[in-house]
């Protein structure tokens with residue numbers, strides 16, 4: 001198979017190439033080749049490189065290329081999948097600084113699950129490259145299996161109060177906010193009741209301790225939360241990985257149901273045109289012939 005970009009893709013590729021050649025320092029190939037501590041340390045340990053990274057991200061944001069696939073109304077450019085691939089390939093080739101937790105994980109999640117207020121609060125600053133976030137998932141007793149997390153967020157009026165510890169927190173010490181998971185119902189099912197929060201790094205009760213890697217560099221941290229108060233609005237969603245239960249309908253047919261919240265049921269089934277939601281579901285259950293469909297990674301507000 002002979003593969004070629006179409007004319008529009010080629011123009012875009014040339015534009016990206018031109019941008020990288022112009023915006024990165026002349027000695028960038030050499031600088032970026034010598035990351036002092038390998039993955040994750042380039043922008044952290046060397047102030048000069050960090051500033052280069054910040055400026056470059058600002059330029060990307062001005063062009064809407066920091067969030068290249070996002071809707072225009074949220075600061076993106078709605079580029080096609082192929083153009084995204086071209087952009088990623090070219091920026092990777094140049095080892096250009098780019099997307100991080102805020103633009104790569106937090107922003108898309110807020111766009112998909114956040115309230116209008118969440119979007120107003122966070123999206124312009126993320127798309128504008130104004131804020132950095134760190135990823136607060138791993139804990140001393142929870143890595144690959146995050147259902148083991150022990151950090152809690154207890155609601156108290158208009159706030160959540162966070163207690164616990166995170167580890168391997170890359171760039172936490174030079175970020176503005178944590179994109180953090182915490183258990184909002186310690187009594188609940190271990191795969192459920194884990195919620196996503198945006199937490200201000202300057203909130204009282206946060207203590208960061210550096211974890212120095214084998215090369216002597218500081219990119220990781222341990223982060224401790226002691227009664228850290230977070231506005232209720234900063235809870236973006238309750239993240240659940242739910243396996244639907246097959247139950248028997250009155251006619252005896254196997255159906256797929258998922259209990260969304262007390263008293264409401266959501267049923268889906270795989271059909272010829274993909275997964276369908278059964279609109280008439282409600283009350284205590286629903287019925288439809290069909291095989292079992294595993295619903296995963298739902299995020300509710």
Ligand SMILES: Cc1cc2nc3c(=O)[nH]c(=O)nc-3n(C[C@H](O)[C@H](O)[C@H](O)COP(=O)(O)OP(=O)(O)OC[C@H]3O[C@@H](n4cnc5c(N)ncnc54)[C@H](O)[C@@H]3O)c2cc1C
Pocket residue numbers: 039040134135136137138139142143144145167168169170171
């Ligand atoms: C460079 C780097 C940067 C990182 N940055 C961050 C960060 O910014 N924020 C953050 O939250 N985390 C970060 N992490 C942590 C990373 O996400 C965890 O290391 C990862 O989740 C694995 O957890 P763990 O190290 O506790 O290993 P474990 O989960 O204890 O796994 C140890 C071993 O057991 C295996 N294993 C685990 N569970 C199972 C299972 N159920 N079945 C079979 N095998 C299993 C794993 O494959 C692995 O080989 C970073 C890690 C690295 C290496």
